[in-house]
Amino acid sequence: MKNILSKSQFRQLQVIELLYSNQATSIIKLSKKINTSEKTLRQDIQELNILLAPSRIDISSISGLSLQLDTKMSIESIYSLFLFKSTEFLIIEHVFFHNYQSLDSLAEELFISTSTLRRMIATINQNLETINCQIDSQVLDLVGNENQICNFMIHYFEEKYRNSSAIFPKIQLKTLNKIFLTVFNSLEVTPNYPDLEKLRLWSMVILTRIKTGHRFTFTKEQHDRLPKEVLNNSLLKQLFRATFSIQLTPDVFFQVFYFFFNNKYCQTLEQLDDLAKKDRSIAELIESLYQFLESISNKLEIELENKDELVLDLYNMDALYYGNSYILYNRYQAYIESITHDYSNFYHFIKKEVNQNPFIKKKKWSQDAINNFFYMLITHWPGLAHGIEKSIPVFSGALFFDTDTEHVKMLQDRLSYFFQDRLKFTILESLTLSELKKSATQYDMLLTNLFDIELKKTRVVVLPLALQTSDLKKIDEVYLDLLQESDTF
Incomplete structure (x- = not known):
């Protein structure tokens, strides 16, 4: 659903993704990769640094562009920031939660013009068509496949907020927790946070849809599977009604737990x-x-x-x-x-x-x-x-440098640390280049600072005296090639 983002936000997300996966690169290379001008890219970086703070994109004349993530942020939290920034996704969220009487009132709420809102809804609908739903601009509601609408909103809230209490009233979540724990106890299932959090999100999304008149249909067989411990619990039913202003009927209970009461889900x-x-x-x-x-x-x-x-x-x-x-x-x-x-x-x-x-x-x-x-x-x-x-084979690497033996030993220790359980490094004691070429054939790769060494079967990786991240990546690429060729599985 990235295409729902505005063009500038889509481009800025591309910048983040490329820097996150490729470490450092230059302004020129990155601008060509995302098909934009260097000037626009620099403006994007300025905007991104405001959005990402305290994380940032550093620009260095030596190493180029690099993404520096703060210890309290991850790539997932950056995607969350893009959802918070996006007016397009905010339109979907507002339509989901609120009953607007007109496009003008929604546009006013979002501080945009009605014509801009119309254009945005048209773009949003082009993307939502892929999951068989859309925003009806006449009634300002999400319409279409109810399964897909709920699935979309559940994952949207999960990805944007990460925590149901950041979106929904805590008193409502507490009531749901009591119902969930009652059901878990009746099934003799031990609850955990991930499962409870998913249930809270799913249930609140569906309850919101119920209040706007949307329903799932269910069969008598599904009705028979509803837990009587909850449906016959008068205290829980009273609490539910007081909290949500909805009676906890079998129909409502089925709606709330719809994803678990489809005909195919099995608890045991x-x-x-x-x-x-x-x-x-x-x-x-x-x-x-x-x-x-x-x-x-x-x-x-x-x-x-x-x-x-x-x-x-x-x-x-x-x-x-x-x-x-x-x-x-x-x-x-x-x-x-x-x-x-x-x-x-x-x-x-x-x-x-x-x-x-x-x-x-x-x-x-x-x-x-x-x-x-x-x-x-x-x-x-x-x-x-x-x-x-x-099952993964350990490949062999030979080390031969024309520096002192202490440096080579230090290099062996460092490489062994980085590639532990993947590459085993041996220092070659050859006294001539002829001896080196003969000895190196017994290994999968030769790491050296010498130029122009050609070997038929052994991969040669030329390294500098002081290793950089790019050098480790070069060794890693050779390792992956060897792994691919090994046909391990």
């Missing part, structure tokens, strides 16, 4: 087994997930102790997937990119396994859904990450 393995007996397609998916996990476990020789629980988690991930899980910052994609830096072959191995499993492949998951699947697989399978690390 027993529920999953019962559902599989009634629905052949679900039974096939479960069988495919077991085959998928067993195939990985056997091929990588990694034990899987919580197979049933992992199948339930992966199944529910699919059942509860209503659309993209991000607005601007795709954190699961970022997580995968960080993981695949060292384990790129493993990621491709998993994708291959998915494609070889006909039923999972038939699901035709989006890239975002695949990212969610991969994230859950690697975080919910105890020992998988460690097992992968054990």
Whole structure:
């Protein structure tokens, strides 16, 4: 949804993303990369430094541009700042929360002209069409696929505010907490902060939609699954009505917990087994997930102790997937990119396994859904990450410099620290270049400060006396090439 941003904000976000991923670069290179003038780029940097403070973009005549993040900020908090700054996203938020009588009243609230508001809504709607919803400029409401609207707003609030108490009244959140804990106790489930926070956000988004007359429909079977402990609790019902000015009827309770009362979500393995007996397609998916996990476990020789629980988690991930899980910052994609830096072959191995499993492949998951699947697989399978690390080969690096032996030893220690468990470095004691070339062939790479050394199979990396970050990156790139060629998985 980055295209909802204004052109200038979209360009400024590009600047942040490029500097965050590429460390330092020059004004000239960056302006060419984002297709803008150096003058405009300098103006963008000035505006960004105001937005990012106390973080900033430094400009140096030696190292060029670099993003300096304050210790209390992360890349995720920067994306949050862009959502706070964006008038376009603020329009969506205002329409979601408030009942405006006219475009003029909304424009006045936002301190923009009505004609500007019309243009912005048109741009917003072009992007929202991809998730089958839009802003109706006549009634000033979000209309369309209710699942997609709620999913969008949930992830918008999550990404912008990070905390439900920053958006919604604390007294309402406390009431929801009492209901959630009652439900958790009845199900004998131990609550945790991430799950409770998601429930708070989801429920408040849906309650807001209920107040504006939007509803989900539910079946008698879903109605029968509603927890009687809550519906028959007169004190909770009175508290709910006093807090939200809405009666806690079975219909309202279903709306609030809609994402968990769809026909496919299962709280327990027993529920999953019962559902599989009634629905052949679900039974096939479960069988495919077991085959998928067993195939990985056997091929990588990694034990899987919580197979049933992992199948339930992966199944529910699919059942509860209503659309993209991000607005601007795709954190699961970022997580995968960080993981695949060292384990790129493993990621491709998993994708291959998915494609070889006909039923999972038939699901035709989006890239975002695949990212969610991969994230859950690697975080919910105890020992998988460690097992992968054990499967990654350690490559050998030879060191040969025409400086003194103490410098080379210091270099060995420093490189061993940076590339521990990935590269093992050995100092060569060759006395001639001929001996060096012969000895170096036994290693995957040769690190040296000598020029014009050609070796057929061993990679040669020429380094200066004083290593810079760019030199470590150069070694890392060779390592990744070796890993790619190794066909580990």
